[in-house]
Amino acid sequence: MKQYFRLILLLLLPLYSIGQIKKDHIEIIGKITGNLPDIIEYTLPINGIDYFGFTDSVQPDSLGNFQISLPLGKTSFIDLSNKNKSFGTLIAEPGMIYKIHINTEVKENQFRVASKDEKGQLLYNQIPNRMSVGGHFEVETKEYLQDSVPSNIKQQIKKSQEIELEGFKKLLKDKTISKNFYNLVRTDREYFYKGIQGSVSFINLLNLPYKENKLSEEQYKELWSEIFESNPVTNPEILSSSWFFHYAENYLRYKDLIIEGTTLTALSEINKQGLTHTHNINNAKKYLSGPQLEYYFAAYIHFETINKNYEKELITLFEQFKKEYPSSPYTPFLEPVIIPVLVFHKKQEEPLNEKIKFIPNSSAVNSVKEAIKGLYGKQFYVDIWATWCGPCKAEFKDNTKLYQLLKSKNITIVYISIDKESRENQWHDMIHFYNLEGIHIRANEKLNTDLINLYGNSSLAIPWHFLTDENGNVIKKRLSGASEVENLEKQLNE
Incomplete structure (x- = not known):
């Protein structure tokens, strides 16, 4: 027993x-x-x-x-x-x-x-926008951008917020959720919607030079400043929200562009010098402190690094972060994402693959037909990409299988980048890093327009792959990329 x-x-x-x-x-x-x-x-x-x-x-x-x-x-x-x-x-x-x-x-x-x-x-x-993984506040601002009356914008945003919180208020009243539960949700949603208001202001500022802004300069400045009075970045409770990083980012833009008076032209020059990230972090150090600054600094490095633009500047900022926060709990999460940046720049010390070729005088090439003209081959598989395009770069990991398939069918690969001139060096470095065997050209404005016309839409969605004959005539307009090489083979056999 x-x-x-x-x-x-x-x-x-x-x-x-x-x-x-x-x-x-x-x-x-x-x-x-x-x-x-x-x-x-x-x-x-x-x-x-x-x-x-x-x-x-x-x-x-x-x-x-x-x-x-x-x-x-x-x-x-x-x-x-x-x-x-x-x-x-x-x-x-x-x-x-x-x-x-x-x-x-x-x-x-x-x-x-x-x-x-x-x-x-x-x-x-x-709640569809409960987390910030999907992107910035800008994604959520569309329905407010056509309104030219600030009071209407604030009223609409407030109404959306109240409707969303109503259900949680009932659950709190019924004691179905705790006060802590409710307070966390309320803070998260308040800052989310204030972030939308700040984003509306920011987009109006960006549209001002093109005269596409719906709010006047005075209106969007006032609309922007209000949110940081009612919902300051210094509130420790906002740190629990996944939207803190983007809210702080919007706040720092306000300080930089409105309070400091930094012009978009000046920011463009800073970007050309390769100092954008340094400028942004220095700005953060002016206006943030304590846990907010440590978290923002770490999240900024992580967010920019996973975009895989491999800026050398990020390595410097990472070393700076470790020096300033030697015992930070965030460092272990930054180390794995900074390693590819180190590898990227180490790769640049190696000689360029002989199978990587650049079209001479590419700045004078104004159409796909001109790009293909004079190249040796019967058919050309054209890959439209850009250094800032994450999905484009994700395709490159399967290039070995792609090259084998194209070689078996005697098809030549041509890479056309739609990067701006300011990213010329980044373009060369990425071709080297990803070992993109084939013929390369960076599109000028006329070639970019030709690509948009061929695509058949006012905007160009990339990565985009198509097949041409020896004269640059498009034979097959939509083809799979390297990640779907089996499907690509079927398409080429049809």
Whole structure:
């Protein structure tokens, strides 16, 4: 009998241990169904600060089960994702256990949380712009840019904010969510919508030289300054929002362009000198301090580095960050993304691949036909790209298979970059780094216009691949890239 009770006790111990959790920790017990990813990434709320680039990961088992244990001192956002695609966001409170189910086979409500505040979790995850992974505030400003009355813009933004918060107010009143839960959501959404107001002002400033602004200079300056009076960057609570980085960025633009009076022409000159990032960080040091500055500095380096423009300037700023913050918890997240920048510049010391060729006098080439004319070959696979285009650069990792396929079909590859003249050096360096074997040309304005006409739209979506004959006539207008080489082979055989 004693052995029987001992066995029962042993069986209950795991359940008992799961039910016990430290007050400054959380436990996530998860299950993912559908297409199982290799890993599930989750943001680490360092001191309650949430940024999509500061993450750890867990590997689900063959059945999709996973478990995450984290120290947590305050109510924070934790976003779960895979390859920058968010599954959902957990609003986590210290001392809590959350059961999460992720269903990758459905589009709606694929992220479910079983907890006492699950209604609040569901409501927050139904907000389409809950996280800043998708981009800047500029993405959200479209519906406000055609209005020329500042009071209307503020009223519309405030109304959208109030509608979004109404559901959370009801849940707080019903005690379905805690005061800390509500306050975190309220702060996050307030700063999000104030960020939209700041972005409307910024875009009007950018449109001013082209006379496409709807607000006068006086109007957008006033609209811009208001948000930092009511919602200052110094508020420590905003650090918990993933929107802090972009809100601080908007604030620093305001200080730079409005208070300091730096002109867009001056910023262009700074960019030509390769000092844009240094200028931005020096500006941040003027107007931010303490945890806000440390976080912004780290997030800035991370955000700019993952764009894979490989600016050498970022290496200098990283070394500066380490010197100024020798014990920063952010440094381990910056080291992996700065390594490719170091490798990029090390690569430039090596000789250029002999299979990389540049069209002579390319500045005089005004059309695709002119570019192809005089080149030896029967057919040409043309890759339209740019150094700032992330998806373009992502294609290059599969170039070995692409080159093998094109060689087997006696097709010559031509790379046409739509980079501006100011990125000439960056263009050469990236060709070298990615070892882009083939013929290269950087499009001037006339060639760029010809490409837009060939594409058939007012804007050119890249990467874009097409096939021409020996005279530059387009044979096949839309082809797959290197990442879909099997499909490309089918297209070429049709």
